[in-house]
Amino acid sequence: DVKVTQSSRYLVKRTGEKVFLECVQDMDHENMFWYRQDPGLGLRLIYFSYDVKMKEKGDIPEGYSVSREKKERFSLILESASTNQTSMYLCATRGGLQPQPQHFGDGTRLSIL
Amino acid sequence: AQTVTQSQPEMSVQEAETVTLSCTYDTSESDYYLFWYKQPPSRQMILVIRQEAYKQQNATENRFSVNFQKAAKSFSLKISDSQLGDAAMYFCAYRSLRGGYQKVTFGTGTKLQVIP
Numbered sequence: 001d002v003k004v005t006q007s008s009r010y011l012v013k014r015t016g017e018k019v020f021l022e023c024v025q026d027m028d029h030e031n032m033f034w035y036r037q038d039p040g041l042g043l044r045l046i047y048f049s050y051d052v053k054m055k056e057k058g059d060i061p062e063g064y065s066v067s068r069e070k071k072e073r074f075s076l077i078l079e080s081a082s083t084n085q086t087s088m089y090l091c092a093t094r095g096g097l098q099p100q101p102q103h104f105g106d107g108t109r110l111s112i113l
Numbered sequence: 114a115q116t117v118t119q120s121q122p123e124m125s126v127q128e129a130e131t132v133t134l135s136c137t138y139d140t141s142e143s144d145y146y147l148f149w150y151k152q153p154p155s156r157q158m159i160l161v162i163r164q165e166a167y168k169q170q171n172a173t174e175n176r177f178s179v180n181f182q183k184a185a186k187s188f189s190l191k192i193s194d195s196q197l198g199d200a201a202m203y204f205c206a207y208r209s210l211r212g213g214y215q216k217v218t219f220g221t222g223t224k225l226q227v228i229p
Contacts, residue, residue: 090158102160
């Protein structure tokens, strides 16, 4: 089974802090994704990466950046956290181009005070 | 751009009964994939079922089946013999086959309650 591990289940930070959310996968998948999940809005894509050091903006990249220095690790960075970034953040991976589903981590519930 | 609509924010079903969750989508593409994901409370999101658009036969996985109506752009999920463990948020997702990234668009979710 694919294992996608997010570093924290719950995180509380203050406005203006730099926040790092980490995601590690163990299946050598090329594609990794960061979503935020908000009630009534579903999942919205922040960034994705299709290879090491390669990244593409998703639908809501503003206020976020990402880093993928190694294939198994994909980090989401909030450069200067704001209260409107309080949300559930989900990391996902996907391998290959077949109709493979995405595999999700447990999520990080981030609160910005 | 594709859109995915789940018009039922919440639904409930009696244990052992059958329930159908609706999903419609908008696309100009002819080939794509569709998925239903399940997210139990405070637990990981997992795949329930998938459908490839070029396949006319509806996908089935044990108690879960879909009614895929390509012309109507409808992809509903039927859960038979509902169990307490089926209580969760259910998300419908559309995956484009265009481009190297193959973007996935999610619906807003349907919260399913199972009543004992």
